[in-house]
Amino acid sequence: MNIISQLFFAIALGVAGFLFYTKVRSIRRNILLGRDINRKDHPNERLNLMLRVAFGQSKMMVRIIPGLLHLAVYTGFLLINLEVLEIVLDGLLGTHRITASFLGNTYNVLIGIFEIFMALVTVACIIFLIRRQGPVLRLKMDELRGFPQLDASVILITEIVLMIALLFMNASDQILQSRHVEHYIQAGMFPVSVWITPILNGLSNEALIIVERTAWWFHILGILAFLNYLPYSKHFHIILAFPNVYFSKLQPKGQLDNNEAITKEVKLMMDPEAAFAIPVEENAQPQKFGAKDVFDLNWVQLLNAYTCTECGRCTSVCPANLTGKKLSPRKIMMATRDRLEQVGKILDQNNGQWKDDGKTLLRDYITEEELWACTTCNACVEACPVNIDPVSIIIDLRRYLVMEESKASESINVMFNNIQNNGAPWAFSPSDRANWTQNLEIVLP
Ligand code: SF4
Ligand code: SF4
Structure with missing residues (x-):
């Protein structure tokens, strides 16, 4: 590698790193627009959860075939990135397979393992790509139309192409090594790319060097482009899954968070004398109940x-x-992200100042019909491989509807009236509650 190539590589690396940092910083800013919530308790339990669910992929294995395919792609991603580290060092220093000199035989074994994973990743991505055209209903729903479908295909095709480039790089490299061409040191074990060598064997040394260098540049520039595409894509989960699982809820799934202000009100109703004992806060802001927009949700x-x-x-x-109801918990999460991205764009356009665009998460992105369709069964939370909690968003939006707008569905309003009038959700007077016992015969043993 000459000095111009090294310089070009350093500039490409710097630009890609800067662009990635800028986008990640804006995503972090968007997330921190949310209300505060304490999720720093029980650090050991959280760490265990993260190792099991995010790192160990435990919830993915519920569906064994996609789980294993995903595991192959994920492990391949982690391992092959070690080779990318070497590629970066070689690019900056103008060396070739720099770590081979001090890793010795371990290097050969590692390259062999990486190659096996390159093949597994390629096969898994091809199966995923075919599967997306197949009968799996959840991969064909309305909310995936347009960019989400395209995004999934772009990522899978990119991964396949990047793996093939790496295999071609190794195939040409091993032929150059066998011909003792200067600069191509004897290093590596190539159990997969060896099958590609017959295609390249007839090429001259110069042509092989062009193939090897083209594949090298294609792979590393592809990785840098991929890195910058990630934050715009659902595939950003390969990074965010770890903090997301770490900060997920540790309490039982169905447990709702009490609203402090309401708890206080109820306590005061039960003990009116306490009402006078609580000092009135000066300049206290009016309490807002539930969530209307992303600002009202918490950062988790x-x-x-x-x-x-x-x-x-x-x-x-x-x-x-x-x-057949309109609700899809996945769409709840996608709509929340779309709204948050829109809010972020408005902030960027106005030097960080919020300018009301007349839209809100409630109604413009998520409809009342969707919200009231939820049974709060928490099956979605249980199924999510990265511990996402769509129900908490549904509950917060419902809370806003009920407590700020007195707008509940018809059946819930009937229940509210019954509780108010009868002290129970049913439409019977408290004095009639024991009527069912009147005709009972008591049989003594
Ligand atoms: S809690 Fe149950 S009904 Fe509500 S979105 Fe989740 S799975 Fe669907
Ligand atoms: S919320 Fe979880 S289960 Fe649902 S689509 Fe997102 S990652 Fe998948």
Whole structure:
């Protein structure tokens, strides 16, 4: 590699790193628009959860075939990135397979393992690509039309092309090594790319060097482009899955968070004397109940939105969706992310100042019909491979409807009236409650 190539590589690396950093910083800013919530408790339990669910992929294995294919892509991604580290060092220093000199035989074994994973990743991505055209319903739903479908295909095709480039690079490299061409040191074991060598064997040394260098540049520039595409794609979950699982809820799934202000009100109703004992806060802001827009959600819910992989496992187990209702928990997460991205764009256009665009997450992105279709069964939370909680967003939006707009569905309003009038959700007077016992015969043993 000459000095001009090294310089070009350093500039490409710098530009890609800067662009990635800028986008990640804006995503972090967007997530932190959310309300604060304490998720720093029980660090050991959280770490265990992260190792098991995010690193160990434990929830993916519920569906064994896609789980194993995903594991191959994920492990391949982690391992092959080690080779990318070497490629970066070689690019900056003008060396070739720099780590081979001090890793010795270990290097050969590692390259062999990487090659096996390159093949596995390629096969898994091809199967995923075919599967997306097949009968799996959750991969064909309305919310995936347009960019989400395209995004999934772009990523899979990119991964296949990048793996093939690496294999061609190794195939040409091993022929150059066998011909003792200067600069191509004896290093590596090539159990997969050896099958490509017959295609290249007839080429001259010069032509092989062109193939090897082209594949090298194609791979590394592809990786840098991929890195910058990630934050715009659902595939950003390969990074966010880890913090998302770490900060996920540790309490039982169905447990709702109490609203502090309401708890206080109820306590005061039960003990009116205490009302006078509580000092009135000066300049206290009026309490807002529930969530109307992304600003009212907490930062973990917003992190959830950016982490969603759009896999649809949640929707495929949602009883509301399965019975033909409009609700899809995946769409709840996608809509939250779309709204958050829109809010971020407005902030960017106005030097960080918020300018109301007349839209809100509630109604413009998620309809009341969707919200009231939820049974709060939490099957979606259980199914999510990265511990996302769509129900908490649904509950917060419903809370806003009920407590700020007095707008509940008809059946819930009937229940509210019954509770108010009868002290129970049923339409019977409290004095009639024991009527059912009147004709009972008491049989003594
Ligand atoms: S909690 Fe709601 S959104 Fe989730 S699976 Fe149950 S019905 Fe569907
Ligand atoms: S919320 Fe979870 S299960 Fe649902 S689509 Fe997103 S990642 Fe998949």
